[in-house]
Amino acid sequence: MKEIFRAALVIARRDFSAVIFSKTFILFLLGPLFPVLIGMAFGGIGEKITTDSLRPVVGLSMTSAEAARMERAYQGLAEQIGPENLPRLRRAPVGDPRVLLGQPDARYFALVSGPLNRPVLTGKAGDLAGLEGDISLIASAALAGEHMPRVRVKKQLVSASTGAEAQSRLFTGRAAQFLIFFLTMLLAGMVLSNLVEEKTNKVIEILAAAVPIDAVFLGKLLAMLGMSFVGILFWGSAVAAGISLFAGPSLTPPAPAIGWPIFLLLSAIYFTMAYALLGSLFLGIGAQAATVREVQTLNMPVTMAQMGVFFFATYAVDHMGSAPEIAATIFPFSSPFAMIARAAQSATLWPHLLAIIWQAAWVSLIIRFGVTLFRRHVLKSGQAQKRSLFRRRSASPS
Amino acid sequence: MAQAAKPNRRASAFRRCSKVSVCVAILCDYQERMIGDIPAPNSTYAVEAHGLVKTFGDFRAVDGIDIAVPAGSIYGVLGPNGAGKTTLLRTLLGIVDPDEGRRSLLGDSMPLRQARAIGYLPEERGLYPSMKAAEAIAFMGALRGLPLKIGRERAREMLTAHGMGASVDKPIRQLSKGMAQTVQLFGTIVHQPRLIVLDEPFSGLDAINQGKLEALIREQARRGVTVLFSTHVIAHAERLCERIAIIAGGRVRFEGSVSEARDQLRPQVRLRTRSADGSWRRALPAETVADDGAWHFDLPDEGIEPLLRALLDGQAGIESLSIERPGLHDAFVWIAGAAAARRMEEERAEEATA
Numbered sequence: 152m153k154e155i156f157r158a159a160l161v162i163a164r165r166d167f168s169a170v171i172f173s174k175t176f177i178l179f180l181l182g183p184l185f186p187v188l189i190g191m192a193f194g195g196i197g198e199k200i201t202t203d204s205l206r207p208v209v210g211l212s213m214t215s216a217e218a219a220r221m222e223r224a225y226q227g228l229a230e231q232i233g234p235e236n237l238p239r240l241r242r243a244p245v246g247d248p249r250v251l252l253g254q255p256d257a258r259y260f261a262l263v264s265g266p267l268n269r270p271v272l273t274g275k276a277g278d279l280a281g282l283e284g285d286i287s288l289i290a291s292a293a294l295a296g297e298h299m300p301r302v303r304v305k306k307q308l309v310s311a312s313t314g315a316e317a318q319s320r321l322f323t324g325r326a327a328q329f330l331i332f333f334l335t336m337l338l339a340g341m342v343l344s345n346l347v348e349e350k351t352n353k354v355i356e357i358l359a360a361a362v363p364i365d366a367v368f369l370g371k372l373l374a375m376l377g378m379s380f381v382g383i384l385f386w387g388s389a390v391a392a393g394i395s396l397f398a399g400p401s402l403t404p405p406a407p408a409i410g411w412p413i414f415l416l417l418s419a420i421y422f423t424m425a426y427a428l429l430g431s432l433f434l435g436i437g438a439q440a441a442t443v444r445e446v447q448t449l450n451m452p453v454t455m456a457q458m459g460v461f462f463f464a465t466y467a468v469d470h471m472g473s474a475p476e477i478a479a480t481i482f483p484f485s486s487p488f489a490m491i492a493r494a495a496q497s498a499t500l501w502p503h504l505l506a507i508i509w510q511a512a513w514v515s516l517i518i519r520f521g522v523t524l525f526r527r528h529v530l531k532s533g534q535a536q537k538r539s540l541f542r543r544r545s546a547s548p549s
Numbered sequence: 550m551a552q553a554a555k556p557n558r559r560a561s562a563f564r565r566c567s568k569v570s571v572c573v574a575i576l577c578d579y580q581e582r583m584i585g586d587i588p589a590p591n592s593t594y595a596v597e598a599h600g601l602v603k604t605f606g607d608f609r610a611v612d613g614i615d616i617a618v619p620a621g622s623i624y625g626v627l628g629p630n631g632a633g634k635t636t637l638l639r640t641l642l643g644i645v646d647p648d649e650g651r652r653s654l655l656g657d658s659m660p661l662r663q664a665r666a667i668g669y670l671p672e673e674r675g676l677y678p679s680m681k682a683a684e685a686i687a688f689m690g691a692l693r694g695l696p697l698k699i700g701r702e703r704a705r706e707m708l709t710a711h712g713m714g715a716s717v718d719k720p721i722r723q724l725s726k727g728m729a730q731t732v733q734l735f736g737t738i739v740h741q742p743r744l745i746v747l748d749e750p751f752s753g754l755d756a757i758n759q760g761k762l763e764a765l766i767r768e769q770a771r772r773g774v775t776v777l778f779s780t781h782v783i784a785h786a787e788r789l790c791e792r793i794a795i796i797a798g799g800r801v802r803f804e805g806s807v808s809e810a811r812d813q814l815r816p817q818v819r820l821r822t823r824s825a826d827g828s829w830r831r832a833l834p835a836e837t838v839a840d841d842g843a844w845h846f847d848l849p850d851e852g853i854e855p856l857l858r859a860l861l862d863g864q865a866g867i868e869s870l871s872i873e874r875p876g877l878h879d880a881f882v883w884i885a886g887a888a889a890a891r892r893m894e895e896e897r898a899e900e901a902t903a
Contacts, residue, residue, distance in 0.1 A: 161691045169679060353675030357736075359644045360669040361692040363661055530645055 155369065158362035162370025166345075167377045179378070180385055182337075206235065209272075209282060210243030210259035212251060217267050217293075218242050224292035227299075238285050248273035267294050317496070319405030324468055324495030327407075327414070328488045331422045332461045336454070338379045339429040343437035343453065344446045345371045350529070359530060364522045368438075372430050372518075376423060383422075407495040417494045417503055424510040425487035429457065431514055432484075435521020439528055464488030471496055480506060483513040594653075595620040595744050595775035596641060601650035603633075603640050610636040612799035613650070618777050618792070623770045625786035625793040626779040629885050633799040634779040635672050638748050642669055655744055665694040668742035672749045672779075674733050678722035682708060682732045685721055689736030700739055707735045711761075727758050734762070738769065745769060747778035751785050763789060787877040795881055797888035807877055814875040814883055815847040821868040822860070829863025832856050848872055 170176055211218040225240050241259070243251060248262040252273060261274030261282055270290045272279055292299055349355040349367075358367050407414040433453060440446045460482075467479035467489050479489035480502070490506045596618035603611040610633045618624040628634045640647050643660030654660045654667065676685050686707070687700030695703075708717050713728060721729055730753060738745060747766075751759050766776050766789055780786055786793055787807055795803040795810065803810055821843045822829075832855070837846040849856060853872060860867055875883075 157694070158692065161688070165677070165680075165688055169677065173679070348677075349675075352677060353671070353673040354677060355675070356644065356671040356673060357669070357675055357689060358692065360639075360642045360667075360671070361664050361689075526646075 155363055155366045158366035159369035159373060162358070162362070162367055163373035163377065166371060166374030170374070170378050171381065176378075180382060183382075183386055207238045207260035207278065207282060208241050208258060209238045209286065210251070210257075210262040211240055212243045212245055212248055212262045212264040213267075214245065220267065220293040220296065221263070221289055224289050224296075228289060228292055237289070238282055240289070263290075316405070320408055320495045321468065321492075323405050323407045323414075324492035325465070327418055327491045327495060328461075328464060328468065331418065331425055331491060332457075332464075332488060334379065334383065334422060335425045335429055336457050336461075338375065338382075339426050339433055339457075342371060342375050342430045342434045343440075343449060344443060345375065345434060346438040346525075347440065347443055347446055355529075364525055364530075365518060368431065368434055368518050368522055368525075371434055372427055375430065376426055379422075379426065408498045409494045409500070410498075413500070414494055418491060420507060421487035421491045424507065424514070427514040428484055428487070428510060428517065431517040431521060435517060435524060438521060438525045460484045461488060464492070468492040481509075483510060486510050593620055594618055595622075595655055596624075596777055597651075597653040598637075598641060599651045601637070601640055601652060602648045603636050603645060604648050609799050611640055611647070614796065614799070614801050616641075616794055616801065616804070618775060620775050621770065621773050622791045623766060623776045623789050624778075625790035626777065626796060627781065627783065627786055627793055627881055627885075628779070628796040629781060632781075632797045632885070634781075634796060635748055636799075637796065638669075638746055638777075638779055642667070642746060663744075664692075665740065666743040667693070668737040668740065668745045670734055670737045670745075670747045670750055672752075674730055674753075676721045676729055676733055676736075679720055681718050681720055682713070682724065682728075683717045685732055686736045686739050689733075690739040693740045693742070695740040703739050704735065707739065708732075711735075727754055730754060731758065734765070738765075742774065744775045744777070747776065749780060750778055751780060751782055759785070783876075783878045783881050793877075795884045795888075797885045800888070802888040803880075803884045810877055810880045810884070811875055813880045817873045817875060818844075818846050818848050818853070818856075819869070819871045819873065820844040820846075820860075821870075823866030823868055824864065827863045827865060829860050829865040832859030832863070843869075 170179075211221055213221065222240060225237065229237055238260070243259060243262055245264075248264050248271070251257060251262055252259065259274075260278045261272055263270050263272055263286055265271040267290055270286060272283060272286050274282070346355070346367075349358060355367075358364075409417070436449060436453070437446055440449060463475075463482070464479050464485040465488075467473070467476040467485070470476050471493070476489060476493075479485040480493065486506055487510060490503060494503060594617045596616065598614055598616045601611050601614040601616075602609065612633070614633075614637055616626075616637075626634050626637065636645070639645050641652050641654060641660065643652075643654075652658065652660070655663045657663045660667070677688075680688065683701055683704035686704035687695075687697050690700035690703070691697050705714075705717055708714060711731060713731065716724055716728060716732075721732065724732065734747075734750070737747070745766075750762060750766075754762060763785065766778070770776055776789075778789075790807055792804070792806050793810060794801050803813065820833075833844060834846045834849055837844050839845075853870075857870075860870075
């Protein structure tokens with residue numbers, strides 16, 4: 152075992168230096184900036200779309216005075232509950248609503264006609280279902296006008312609220328889960344193509360003769376993990392510095408049940424585990440591929456599988472203690488995601504110890520399985536195989 | 550002879566119920582691979598193999614090979630292309646496991662356990678193109694347990710002594726093919742192994758570098774290192790090897806010293822006479838052939854004297870008479886060719902039976 156780790160560190164060191172001292176590493180470090188920029192740009196547009204364009208427009212096919220009362224009532228309600236929670240109102244000609252909605256230049260979801268005390272909402276059944284309550288509320292407010300009673304709400308502050316705390320912790324759990332998934336998805340896929348370099352350069356023969364293939368796999372994983380931590384440290388420091396400089400402590404997410412120091416430590420461990428689990432699997436699969444093209448073909452199913460695991464874990468967060476949640480903590484690939492969410496919501500520590508041992512055992516088992524496949528199908532070792540994994544016929548010996 | 554590998558009983562039991570306990574079997578295989586049996590100490594052979602078989606699909610690349618390389622010797626594995634030389638070396642080194650048979654390197658049936666004492670130059674040369682020359686050598690040493698610092702120092706010394714001092718910090722991609730090969734060779738010996746395995750080490754090298762490599766192999770052997778190399782270029786083996794194995798069709802066709810290999814063929818007699826015909830012609834062996842104005846035939850069992858007497862008595866007018874001992878090349882062609890012919894016969898017989 153000691154020899155495997157020694158050899159793994161030699162390989163990890165080589166891989167780590169090769170990546171860190173390459174020019175492309177700058178791109179790797181700047182990589183997360185691109186989605187952030189795109190997110191900011193499209194987020195702004197998206198917000199505008201959500202608040203303006205996507206809100207249904209309801210035409211007011213009423214007399215001018217009644218339409219004005221509706222608009223005033225809308226303004227008052229929008230100030231109270233926010234415009235995004237109400238449909239947009241626009242004046243429309245007075246006439247038969249069915250004819251008006253049929254006109255080619257009609258730009259309304261529905262039309263409100265008739266007197267204020269008996270408004271008629273015309274539109275398609277599906278559209279009306281969501282609008283009926285809103286229009287009724289606006290029309291009621293319009294009828295009540297200035298006489299609508301405004302009840303004042305008195306605030307009473309408490310130092311602790313179990314319900315609110317649970318909600319906040321759920322948020323923290325979800326955030327950590329998403330972050331770990333996002334990082335794992337970005338980084339674990341990279342190991343798919345990791346052994347292609349060795350196979351292309353024929354270095355694999357030297358490695359296979361000198362060290363156990365387990366050490367090669369472990370070394371590759373360690374190198375990429377090290378690289379990931381450099382990226383995470385870089386971006387984590389940048390984000391932390393940005394928050395402390397511009398936003399202050401108000402942006403700190405709600406404290407997890409287990410406390411921040413242990414939660415952060417567990418986050419690092421669960422990221423490592425999630426990465427190692429998926430990474431070892433991808434390395435095993437990718438090692439079977441002979442060319443970059445084969446690796447590229449593998450990317451899609453691999454990403455989809457990751458998404459599936461993540462959705463499973465996300466679903467489980469909302470159902471602490473339920474059968475799906477327990478299944479998510481046991482299933483090795485979703486276990487790190489489910490367990491970090493658990494750490495945010497429950498202060499019990501021992502399940503984490505169990506989970507880490509369980510996940511580590513699976514990492515070693517997957518590596519072993521990948522190594523066995525690699526020896527059999529790529530190095531053509533072990534019992535003679537009629538067919539390799541990606542080739543229809545077994546390759547001829549040299 | 551080294552002790553045979555005794556498979557772990559527990560691992561074998563698990564394998565029998567493989568479908569149920571695939572994972573456990575994998576772990577047991579791992580345990581066996583890493584722990585293995587106890588190596589036999591102080592073997593007089595650096596490399597031993599008995600009944601080694603390796604198949605790829607239906608093709609038997611190595612077909613029951615027995616080999617024993619004396620410690621401290623230079624040993625050549627000769628064979629035509631596709632004879633199974635590379636597969637044999639890969640199987641001996643543990644890169645691939647044999648389907649049948651036993652192997653032992655430096656007295657250990659688990660070659661990887663002796664990795665620190667072995668150097669291996671594969672047939673297909675492999676280096677990381679972006680790595681610097683000295684770093685590549687140190688890395689290959691580090692894989693086999695040599696501390697990187699010492700590896701770097703030795704790499705610089707070796708490269709400088711070889712006239713490649715200017716290339717120490719150059720990336721491999723900037724080196725010529727021959728230089729890159731030299732770097733890889735130094736990487737093979739930087740950790741000062743007790744056994745060096747070289748697969749077709751001379752291929753791709755120019756005459757000067759081939760000479761340097763021969764000197765290096767001799768130097769290693771002088772220091773007590775066992776050198777096992779494969780080649781299909783006979784001249785190198787003839788100059789370097791104390792013992793050779795000629796393999797063809799995955800089987801050993803000859804094993805012994807170079808001299809013994811040459812003795813496989815009878816010495817050749819070359820006779821040129823002034824007289825074209827006469828009673829002396831009856832004294833020539835039946836299989837004598839005439840070529841380029843001379844007679845060629847194997848040295849008769851009874852020696853040259855009776856023939857010489859007949860030539861003199863028959864007034865043949867001897868212009869020249871030479872007895873040439875066949876070279877290793879002739880022996881190799883004869884042995885490998887005979888083996889190929891035998892193989893063809895066997896295949897024909899198998900087909901007929903089928």
